[in-house]
Amino acid sequence: MYDLILSNVSKHIHLTREETSLFISVLKHRRIRKRQYLLQAGDINQYENFVTKGCLRAYTVDAQGQEHIAMFGLEGWWISDLYSFLTNTPATQHIDALEDSEVFSIEKSDLDRLYDQVPKFNRFFLKLLQNAFVAHQRRILASISQTAEEQYLDFISRYPSIEQRVPQSQIASYLGLSPETISRIRRNQVSK
Amino acid sequence: MYDLILSNVSKHIHLTREETSLFISVLKHRRIRKRQYLLQAGDINQYENFVTKGCLRAYTVDAQGQEHIAMFGLEGWWISDLYSFLTNTPATQHIDALEDSEVFSIEKSDLDRLYDQVPKFNRFFLKLLQNAFVAHQRRILASISQTAEEQYLDFISRYPSIEQRVPQSQIASYLGLSPETISRIRRNQVSK
DNA sequence: CGCGACGTTGATTTGCCTCAACGATTGTGG
DNA sequence: CCACAATCGTTGAGGCAAATCAACGTCGCG
Numbered sequence: 001m002y003d004l005i006l007s008n009v010s011k012h013i014h015l016t017r018e019e020t021s022l023f024i025s026v027l028k029h030r031r032i033r034k035r036q037y038l039l040q041a042g043d044i045n046q047y048e049n050f051v052t053k054g055c056l057r058a059y060t061v062d063a064q065g066q067e068h069i070a071m072f073g074l075e076g077w078w079i080s081d082l083y084s085f086l087t088n089t090p091a092t093q094h095i096d097a098l099e100d101s102e103v104f105s106i107e108k109s110d111l112d113r114l115y116d117q118v119p120k121f122n123r124f125f126l127k128l129l130q131n132a133f134v135a136h137q138r139r140i141l142a143s144i145s146q147t148a149e150e151q152y153l154d155f156i157s158r159y160p161s162i163e164q165r166v167p168q169s170q171i172a173s174y175l176g177l178s179p180e181t182i183s184r185i186r187r188n189q190v191s192k
Numbered sequence: 193m194y195d196l197i198l199s200n201v202s203k204h205i206h207l208t209r210e211e212t213s214l215f216i217s218v219l220k221h222r223r224i225r226k227r228q229y230l231l232q233a234g235d236i237n238q239y240e241n242f243v244t245k246g247c248l249r250a251y252t253v254d255a256q257g258q259e260h261i262a263m264f265g266l267e268g269w270w271i272s273d274l275y276s277f278l279t280n281t282p283a284t285q286h287i288d289a290l291e292d293s294e295v296f297s298i299e300k301s302d303l304d305r306l307y308d309q310v311p312k313f314n315r316f317f318l319k320l321l322q323n324a325f326v327a328h329q330r331r332i333l334a335s336i337s338q339t340a341e342e343q344y345l346d347f348i349s350r351y352p353s354i355e356q357r358v359p360q361s362q363i364a365s366y367l368g369l370s371p372e373t374i375s376r377i378r379r380n381q382v383s384k
Numbered sequence: 385c386g387c388g389a390c391g392t393t394g395a396t397t398t399g400c401c402t403c404a405a406c407g408a409t410t411g412t413g414g
Numbered sequence: 415c416c417a418c419a420a421t422c423g424t425t426g427a428g429g430c431a432a433a434t435c436a437a438c439g440t441c442g443c444g
Contacts, residue, residue: 007387060333068337083326115315122314123307129321132273136328137262141252141336144368145260167422176336178401183424187220340432359390370433375392 002027004034004076005050006135013120022118026110032056032097038079039095045084047105051077054101055165058093069129069174072098072162078128079103122147143176148186151175194219196268197242197296204319205312214310218302224248224289229358231287239297243269246293248355250285251365259367264354267370270320271295291360335368339379343367 002024009015028047031034033037038056039045056073058081070093073079084091085108106114115120115179142151155161155175163171168186169179194216201207207215220239224230231237241248248265250273262285265271276283277300294354296308305351306313334343347356347367355363361371 027250060337062337066337068333077441082322082329082390086322086326109251119311119314122311122318125313126321127320129325130274130278133321133325134278134323134330136332137274139258140328140331140335141262143332144253144366145254145258174336179423180402180425184400186426361390371391372393372434373432376432379392 003027004052008050008076009124013124015026015118015120019118019161023114023121025106026106028107030103030105032101033104034097034100036095037094038085038103039081039093040159041092041093041094042090045081045091046107048078048080048085048096048108049073049105050109051075051079052102052104054097054099055162056095056097056101056103057166057170058095058155060093067173068176069170070157072174074161074165077182098170148175148177148181152177152185153189155186184191193221193244196244200242201316205316207310207312211310215306215313218298218306220299221295222295222297224295226284226289226292229286229288230295231273231276231283231285233284233286234282236280237273237283239285240272240277240300240303241265241268241295241297243271244296245296246289246291246348247354248287248289248295249362250287251357252285258367259365261362262364264351264358264366266353266357267352290362292349296379298363340367340369342372344369344374344377345381 004016005020005027006020006023006146009023032054032140039047039051039058051073053075056079057069058071058073058079059067059069061067071079073095079095081091081093081095083089085092089109111121142154146154152171152175169181172179172182175182197219198207199214200216200270222230224246227273230241231250233253243265245267248271249261250265250271251259251261253259263271265287271286271287273283273287275281276285279301288309303313334346338346342368343364347363360374364371367374
């Protein structure tokens with residue numbers, strides 16, 4: 001049950017037995033049914049969440065009611081509205097499940113205590129965030145410099161596991177394209 | 193001379209006198225003339241840079257020769273090609289100066305040693321990166337959900353100091369718009 | 385002075401969106 | 415278990431926001 005998250009941690013730092021059990025003691029296991037919210041915009045994001053099963057998404061809803069996906073969360077990924085989490089302000093993002101899912105959640109106060117008691121967790125989350133930051137930078141540059149087709153092809157080659165699991169319309173929403181555009185790109189693709 | 197960077201650090205962590213002098217000892221002061229490179233794509237980004245004076249930009253150049261600005265760096269900001277820095281691989285970004293500038297640079301090996309000797313620097317860079325991550329997330333959502341005009345107005349209200357200092361064409365390049373579009377937005381704006 | 389950098393403006397093009405209709409598949413309540 | 419609704423993707427027609435192309439004015443600098 002703890003294998004996935006412990007191997008995720010051990011990619012970056014090494015934990016002693018005591019540190020491991022301390023870490024495990026702050027994990028809250030939760031099941032989220034498809035379409036169920038893990039977080040609603042307006043609420044305060046109390047948890048950093050690690051996905052152990054299924055698939056979630058974080059997204060905003062604009063004035064026209066359109067959804068814009070900030071990130072997906074598959075097995076082995078972390079997902080939260082980080083700004084809300086850090087500043088204790090109401091979330092601007094919703095997080096919900098695209099499939100029946102399971103996560104481990106760490107409460108903010110527990111995480112802060114963990115940072116103090118086992119300082120190397122600072123290093124761990126620093127590493128995580130470095131990776132996320134680099135990925136975001138790439139996404140920004142893609143968004144401002146590439147055509148719709150380039151963005152889509154890049155996406156599916158970079159995240160084939162997402163492309164296979166989530167509806168095309170969700171990928172469209174992640175890329176900032178219309179579902180029809182994705183459909184047309186795919187049509188042109190087969191004839192190439 | 194060290195005031196700006198020390199106050200930047202002390203926003204997030206407190207340093208003893210010894211830690212402060214250790215920190216200062218790894219800072220390399222550099223002057224970069226307008227149009228001069230701090231980093232060229234293809235080279236390995238050896239430094240994390242803190243801007244103490246002037247204004248720099250990090251950007252990629254695509255196959256058509258078009259520049260796309262990843263980030264600006266004004267006084268008090270950090271700037272680097274983080275991916276290259278972390279992985280020791282050739283940079284994909286150029287960094288150069290839009291004005292005569294000065295920076296403090298920290299070499300990677302020094303930073304790694306600093307992390308070990310003064311672990312709270314992990315915390316410091318974690319905090320920095322959290323802020324940067326949140327800003328990037330906002331930028332992504334803006335880019336995929338807003339019109340050109342909304343993006344531009346958002347930008348100048350969020351970063352008035354940049355808008356006053358850098359050419360409009362550079363802001364266009366940051367937002368992924370053409371310079372002409374920015375010009376037209378501004379024209380419509382005055383008549384409102 | 386003359387040149388390059390920068391911004392403006394107009395004309396035209398184009399990539400992608402919107403709107404609308406439809407088929408296939410999935411899921412669900414009677 | 416079937417019928418009907420919802421979800422999802424596809425396709426076509428038309429429109430529009432922003433890009434492109436081109437010409438020109440202004441300013442600052444070497």
